[in-house]
Amino acid sequence: MNEILILSGKGKTGRRVAAQLDARGVPYRLASRSTAQPFDWYDESTWDATLAGADTAYLAPPVGPTGLTQAGKFVAQARGLRRLVLLSGRGVGSPGRDFAVYDGQLALENVVRATDLDWTIVQPAWFAQGFSEDFLRYHVLAGQIRVSAGDGGEAWIDTNDVGDVMTTALLDASYIGRTLAISGPRVLTMTDIADELTAATGRPIAYVDLSPQAHVAELVEQGLTQEDADAVRDLFAVIRHHRSEYVSTGVEEVLGRPPRDFDDWARETASNGVWG
Numbered sequence: 001m002n003e004i005l006i007l008s009g010k011g012k013t014g015r016r017v018a019a020q021l022d023a024r025g026v027p028y029r030l031a032s033r034s035t036a037q038p039f040d041w042y043d044e045s046t047w048d049a050t051l052a053g054a055d056t057a058y059l060a061p062p063v064g065p066t067g068l069t070q071a072g073k074f075v076a077q078a079r080g081l082r083r084l085v086l087l088s089g090r091g092v093g094s095p096g097r098d099f100a101v102y103d104g105q106l107a108l109e110n111v112v113r114a115t116d117l118d119w120t121i122v123q124p125a126w127f128a129q130g131f132s133e134d135f136l137r138y139h140v141l142a143g144q145i146r147v148s149a150g151d152g153g154e155a156w157i158d159t160n161d162v163g164d165v166m167t168t169a170l171l172d173a174s175y176i177g178r179t180l181a182i183s184g185p186r187v188l189t190m191t192d193i194a195d196e197l198t199a200a201t202g203r204p205i206a207y208v209d210l211s212p213q214a215h216v217a218e219l220v221e222q223g224l225t226q227e228d229a230d231a232v233r234d235l236f237a238v239i240r241h242h243r244s245e246y247v248s249t250g251v252e253e254v255l256g257r258p259p260r261d262f263d264d265w266a267r268e269t270a271s272n273g274v275w276g
């Protein structure tokens, strides 16, 4: 087998796919702006060299419409590639669950489906690691989760489960042509999350329900572009409108074990010192 190419490889899911491939002795190559061979979704002059010699790829696309369009362009011109596992989002293209904010991800899924690649598409729920490895970590540290999720719930998934499913999908041809929805085992509102994090950290953590407008204003103030801030607001609107309140069974189907619960994840993560 040639090296597996891990696009956006230093991210939350790419790192975990890499660790799982390491454990199995499968060769891989990371590709991002900071790898030895730099790869940038927005700089097409970096694409050919990144693809050279790769027949299998894991693709974690950028967030936001422009980045998703770039990822679609990349896939459509990816000569030499034979097998692709795409990270998408839960609800994308699902009748009754779809939302306009998913248009970019759906367009990318459709580009992938229209190629003659052997593809697998994995649609995860929101990652618990958003609270430990991404921007929500700072909310936990500040004792206030300030987002616009209303009283809606989501079946948050441990990103280690995402990495395990992605790795199985990359290595097992029986998942070719499949779209797999995966989530954690329980729907939790932001108030539930704040309570779980309070219990795990031993420090008070509150949920502050922002209006969508106030949420965007805070995100822009924190340095996001207007486009990305609007995209984050619209993603939270899916939760706010109670459209994520369901559990998906993909982890159990693929891995033969249940997904990890948020409570278990939060307690272990707290003991690792990530929240001080």
Ligand SMILES: NC(=O)c1ccc[n+]([C@@H]2O[C@H](COP(=O)([O-])OP(=O)(O)OC[C@H]3O[C@@H](n4cnc5c(N)ncnc54)[C@H](OP(=O)(O)O)[C@@H]3O)[C@@H](O)[C@H]2O)c1
Residues within 6 Å of the ligand: 008, 009, 010, 011, 012, 013, 014, 031, 032, 033, 034, 035, 039, 040, 041, 042, 060, 061, 062, 063, 087, 088, 089, 090, 124, 125, 126, 127, 128, 130
């Ligand atoms: N977070 C969630 O709850 C959730 C849930 C479902 C689906 N998703 C999807 O997951 C995807 C993100 O995956 P992830 O969480 O694994 O990634 P991530 O943690 O956001 O990391 C992305 C990685 O991509 C690289 N990167 C950033 N900008 C780049 C660019 N312009 N060109 C090339 N590489 C770039 C970065 O490394 P360098 O700095 O080295 O470039 C970074 O390590 C998104 O499509 C999102 O919609 C997320």
